[in-house]
Amino acid sequence: MWNVVKSVLAAFFGVQKERRRQEDFTHGEPIKFIVVGILLAAVLVILIAMIALTAAG
Amino acid sequence: MRAMLAWVTGMGVSWLLAPAALANGWNMPKGVTEISRDIYSLHMTIFWICVVIGVVVFAVMFYSLFRYRRSQGAKADNFHEHTTVEVLWTTIPLLILVGMALPATATLQRMYDPSGADLDVMVTGQQWRWHYEYMDEGVSFTSSMSTPTSQISGEEARGENYLLDVDNPLVLPVDQKVRFLLTSDDVIHSWWVPELAVKQDAVPGFVNENWVRIEEPGIYRGQCTELCGKDHAFMPVVVHAMEQDEYDEWLAERKAEAEAEANSVDREWEMDELMERGEQVYGSVCATCHQQDGSGSGQFPALAGNDQMLDDVDWHKDVVVNGVSGTPMAAFGGSLSAVEVAAVITYERNAWDNDTGDVVQPSEIQEMLE
Amino acid sequence: MAPKLPPQHPLEHSTATTAGQAHEHDDHHHYGGPGGIKRWLLTTNHKEIGSLYLIFSLSMFFIGGIFALVVRAELFQPGLQLVQPEFFNQMTTMHGLIMVFGAVMPAFVGLANWMIPLQVGAPDMALPRLNNFSFWLLPVAFGLLLSTLFMPGGAPNFGWTFYAPLSTDYGPPSTTFFIFSLHIAGISSILGAINIIATILNMRAPGMRMMDMPLFVWTWLITAFLLIAVMPVLAGVITMMLMDINFGTSFFDAGGGGDPVLFQHLFWFFGHPEVYIMILPAFGIVSAIVPTFARKPLFGYASMVYATASIAILSFLVWVHHMFVVGLPLAAELFFMYTTMLIAVPTGVKVFNWVTTLFRGSITFETPMLFSLAFIVMFTIGGFSGLMLAIVPADFQYHDTYFVVAHFHYVLVPGAIFAIIAGVYYWLPKWTGHYPDERLGRWHFWLSVIGVNLTFFPMHFSGLAGMPRRIPDYALQFADFNMVSSLGGFLFGASQLLFVAVLIKCVRGGEKAPAKAWEGAEDLEWSVPSPAPLHTFETPPDMTSQAPQRH
């Protein structure tokens, strides 16, 4: 699971080692990546929203 | 290849010229408020960041294009990944952006703080003029473009402030925090004066806030910046900033006028007085659509020889005061005074050979407004 | 992802198909289909439908272009000379609508129709009849839209963003027809996108994995997702407009409890992803062309895919940056400023990848490459002004001025349209079997580059100096900028006639192209003959042996 999170984070950042990527695409289940991706995207949105709300006072 | 070189040179020159051009007054004005200067510096900072990034990226690009031409025998490499470089060119822009976001946030926070205003002005957009109300002062007026149509059509030489002149500018005191409350009677307009760095939409049914503290007396010009119909290009904003005492004098004069007018509502007005006043109001408010000679245009009906209007004075009054829903005809009961409405109706019923001889008294209109 | 099942013979059509294969070069009586106009009306072939889309798009490009030239002609000098403000507003509105929905989007769909089946090794699009339907809805939609010009009260005159209440309470009677034409165009887009997604997900040759797909396919996959996600929102918001106009509802009227700004939220929730719908496939095209003429694999294939996906996801989170001055709570302004700035990162990554692809390549400068290089430079300039526009306080000064006009024309004209033109030059040999005329192509390129920059570069200055958008007349200090812009506009417009000349010449003849028309081209489309026969990959190519790909 941790590997999935790491891979998704790498994808968010946009940089991933070719070897790791190959592994993900041969062994990983797509659904896991999609779910984690959506969750982490939500986290990112909430994070930015928190910053904005704090700055707005 | 010569073409390539020409292009490279051309691009280089324009990139060098761009900043030079900016120095020559083609740039955003620095403006006359603290906020406008903050915005200007944000603008210039992000501009230079873009220039630097652009120069670096395009330098690498054009170097590659020049150096690795196949016509010069370049053999292609095969690399297609480099983690370190990729991490770097993701991280560095991210840091630059955070660096930009911080001052932008700070400036925005100040722009969003209208508290402690010395003066409130209600700005109402109408197709196609602005209405200003000095809240708690009992002073209000409309401000319409005063550039004559003969200049627009080119029959007459265009003046220095072509399209940027109004009959009644908004007068404001310097060094005071002025809060604007913006709304609209019809469609969305946007009130913009570049040198005050205030641009805010006027949305019908809602009120937007903005504020300004002008530091130098002067006349500042801007325009409506939200497409609002056919005369969108012809509703300029002019702000006349004055020293406090000058402003006070102006305000007192305006107040006296308003009071006199309020007191005169009940008296019987003469035809001539009403016609004179009506012509002025008509020119500033009605002529953009119904034309100076009352001939109308397109969807805007002619008023000269308009039988429905001439036969039915009550209908005429109702239309001017309450507007016609579903058409651009606005309700002027809210923005014009009873005297102005009575005057303009009288004018419309007697100008351009309409000659009904009808006189509509301000008191009648006052009754309708109540 | 989609293991191909052992091929089975269809019950009825096995003879026809076999016969078809034997006569692959002989398009006309293939399948005994109809000839003439009926062939084009009734076709289910992805290549023919692709050509229809491209021809349609080109005609719309010229119609929208003529509208733009009316605008530029009026703006040549201060004052009102040629047209009245009412008509001017109709021209700006129709120009925007036609270019966005009629020219750029159908052009990309046309390229997708032609190239995606070829690039993934599929016999056709997944749903060929639906494909034909998607196309033929477009002439109906745009015929209706153009007919509004002749209706009482004239065509839509409220800008391509048709903000309420200008478009609802104050719009011309033709607004209802305009809404229906957008409905039809929207249905066309949604069905087209569904088809493209199904093709990409289900029709890849055996052994071709997702990460083996050419970037044009990847970018279109993501674009199609965006289309399916946001076109229905557009359909929803114009339906609400329709009801406000015709049934007395008050969605965009504060008096009834609605809000005009709600219109803008809904519109831009569609509109911002729409902007990326118009640029992501362009990224795909450039990502195919640059490696070909640099004779070097694309740098950072995977990061290109990730960047495209992040841009797509972020596109749902930035819509408010079109409405920074409409009067929104501070927190909203900040949130959308931060997300908007974030988009610069993946976009930057793309530009860096292209530039690095050039580095240590073996570069030649054929016409498709020239347009792609110009794309990289000028799209980046458009990206820079986009970044400037993201800074909210500065946006208060830029908003609704010519600076914005300059910005989005830089990303759309030398961005999207140059990429489309580059793609056409690149794939013309595959479509016609002939190389496009290189000399004419170069003239077309240089005149276009000069024209585009003359038109749009001065707009940065006129905008910063304070010229609002969508005005038929302007103050005297903007006169010089506008004169240059107008001259550039006419130069750019006229030079597109060269493009038509190149196209006609290329269809009629020219230097014969081999299957692999460009030396450095690697994708699957270059394995079929030039011109591509009407039916390709009836037997799917086996890609398993080809792995690992060059990516």
Add this chain to the structure above:
Amino acid sequence: MSGSYYVPETSKWPALGSAAVGVMMIGLGVVLVHGVGSLIMALGTVAVLAVMWFWFRDVVIESRQGLYDAQMDRSFRWGMGWFIFSEIMFFAAFFGTLYYVRTFALPWLDGEGAKGIATLLWPDFTASWPLMNPPDSSISGPHDIVSPWQLPLVNTLFLVTSSITLTVSHEALKEGLRATARNWLIVTLVLGACFLIVQGVEYYEAYTHYGITLDAGIYGSTFFLLTGFHGFHVTIGVVTLAVMLARILKGHFSRDDHFAFEAGAWYWHFVDVVWIGLFLFVYVF
């Protein structure tokens, strides 16, 4: 060896279909703008329905001939799946509207929140939901509201039950129990029809007795927007399922080849889920 993917020959239905759509929309536009031309609209609508009939008939015939392989089946599945996603986004715009109006617009007009200064323009306005008194006093709001615990609750029961009966029917089809599948599908259809009838009664009540109309301010607007488009989709679902019933009666569908039925079922479940959202956010809360 020839490929197995079925690429249909030329077909006249798509082109005729787009022409029909054009006639229908132009007719509707003429009716709305000029108040005439209902004949054009009716003709267009009939043409659209006819084209759909013939087009789907071709598909059914091809399917019966066994022209569609497993890959084709997957194309249909992706197609239907993404189509339903597009429908979800269509409703998302409307739910978004409801959310925006209730959370932002109305409180602002009443003086609450970040843009509450709008209350300057509407000093007498008090926000409430359902909105009985719109800010502009010339717009008369509803004087009563639809109680969620009467007709809407009944309708919820109808629709949820119908989803279950449809699933039973589907399971039966998968087991090859054609008669059972048919019976449960009939039950589903009856429930769907009941839903539409009850919805009709509710509309009648709303219009004549409660003053909930399209022009009664934003409450009426959102109420009819959401329930109206939902009802329209239920109608489409009922027609689809009726066609599926006809096909079952004609002996179509086998245990492992009945995607049309499945697609209809997906659609029905989608309509059901949207209703749950409606019941919660339009009626209850």
